[in-house]
Amino acid sequence: MVKVAFVCVHNSCRSQIAEAFMRVMGLNICESYSAGTETKDSINQDAVRLMKEVGIDMEILQKSKLLSTLPSIDVVITMGCNVQCPYLPCKYREDWGLDDPSGKSDEEFTKIINSIHNKVEQLIARISKNELY
Numbered sequence: 411m412v413k414v415a416f417v418c419v420h421n422s423c424r425s426q427i428a429e430a431f432m433r434v435m436g437l438n439i440c441e442s443y444s445a446g447t448e449t450k451d452s453i454n455q456d457a458v459r460l461m462k463e464v465g466i467d468m469e470i471l472q473k474s475k476l477l478s479t480l481p482s483i484d485v486v487i488t489m490g491c492n493v494q495c496p497y498l499p500c501k502y503r504e505d506w507g508l509d510d511p512s513g514k515s516d517e518e519f520t521k522i523i524n525s526i527h528n529k530v531e532q533l534i535a536r537i538s539k540n541e542l543y
Contacts, residue, residue, distance in 0.1 A: 412537050413441045413481060417498060418489040421446030421474045423454040424508050425489055427523055430461060430468045431530040439534060443483065449474035454512055460519055464527075485542060487533070502542040 414432055418425035425444035432442035453468055461468050477498060486500040490507035506529055511519040536542055 411441050412439065412484045413443065414485040414487065414533070414537075415480055415483040415498065415500075416442075416444040416487050416489065417446065417477065418444070419446050420448050420450050421476075422450035422452070423457050423510060423512050424522065424526065426453050426468055426472055426474075427457055427461060427526045428487065428489070428530055429472060430466045431527055432534070433471070434466060435530055436534045436537075439538060440485075443475075443480050444472070445475045445477045445480050447477060449476055456512070456516070456519055457523075460516065460523055464523070485533075485537070 414436070416425040416428035416432070421444055425446065429442045429444035432440055436442060451474070453472060453474060458468055480498070483498060483500045484502065486498050486503045488503070488505040490505055490509070506526075508522055508525060511522040
């Protein structure tokens with residue numbers, strides 16, 4: 411199985427959302443992880459609340475984690491934190507350039523959640539077709 415890591419500085423919002431979608435949508439295709447260079451005490455509560463509305467409870471299996479906790483990774487997706495993303499060895503890497511919705515309206519948050527959903531769906535299709543590496 412392809413191991414995919416979603417990386418963001420604090421590992422509390424966008425990367426957690428991506429991990430959750432990949433865990434559900436990529437079942438039997440990918441192993442999904444997320445991590446950051448720093449951690450937060452909890453996952454962004456707006457993200458948790460809005461993801462529950464789409465049927466995914468991120469608090470059951472997920473918490474904020476450091477990069478050092480990850481296994482060997484095949485695919486690294488950075489979220490677009492506008493900072494120098496840490497290096498993580500992998501076979502394939504891309505940046506999604508997503509704005510951080512933290513502190514913004516539910517409408518803005520939902521736009522980012524929908525964008526992540528679409529990007530995860532496209533990534534799964536490319537992995538299924540062996541188009542990454």
